[in-house]
Amino acid sequence: MKKLLGLVLGLSVGLSGCGKQEAPATDATQSTDNAEVQTVTMASTGSDADIWRYIAGLPETKEAGIKLEVKNFTDYVSMNTAVANKEIDVNAFQSYAYMVAFNDNNKDKIAPLSTTYLEPMGI
Template structure:
């Protein structure tokens, strides 16, 4: 009887140890879930592309779509998101300054060259005197547009102005008396173009692609690829070192993802390359 009790006790201890090991192993292998806020095009599409790769690496990616440029950062600071993917660095810097937040860049992924579109002219040089130029109210993009107009010799900027931070108050000369209107929501710009409400309409690539426009073919002027406005994965300060975030950035910047972006967007979205 004593021998039987010893055997039973040993079996129970062995079973208990095996069970604890199995539970521990299960926890170790459990997938980490992260929620990333993103603009529908192209950000959410690119995230969908890397989902299978991340799943193999133990990261369950959930994507929450936003159609504006305000809520993704609010949701991030409110801890409703683990990261967001919609903005470039100048936009983030401006947001942090205005809102006293400390959102940081976890990695640059792609560039969306901003374009100027028109139903009235085929070249910037053809724009008529007194024409309206429609621009969104996204202030960090103003310098990008003004630089394009400067390069086309339609305007000049005041000496010493940092082009990435230039505003319409920094226009020194405007020989064609262009009339700038810049109080529109970014998502409305394709509709303004469709309705021919301005001679020149500046549209961000994500909204252009979402409206079935091909920036490379349809824009009469396109931002240079050397632009510093790379779109980033943004996180709360300190979270950039989390393993799941690092895996996300690695997947988004991998060679295979870069090739996929090149093929899918045909120049409308350009992957950041070292």
């Protein structure tokens, strides 16, 4: 479980899209128990946002020095636009092909940092 959580937390920081950002926002960095805590603002949608909020509240997230703030969006284009405009740090929702199409159709570009889990789809 800890390995899975570590993987998910690591990927949450690098999901998709660090547009023109040099690094995630660190203005909210604070000290807790002599450990540096980095705030990462993440966009997600629907039940995914609930999953990320759950992860944000886990003790392992705090132990990793991450304060994860999840903002719920209602559409995918606005999530990418928010990353490109530096309103949020990362988002977690899209395939690589979707990101390439977004970049082809928009002047602002975003870049992948890492991959995330794939959700099963039922028919």
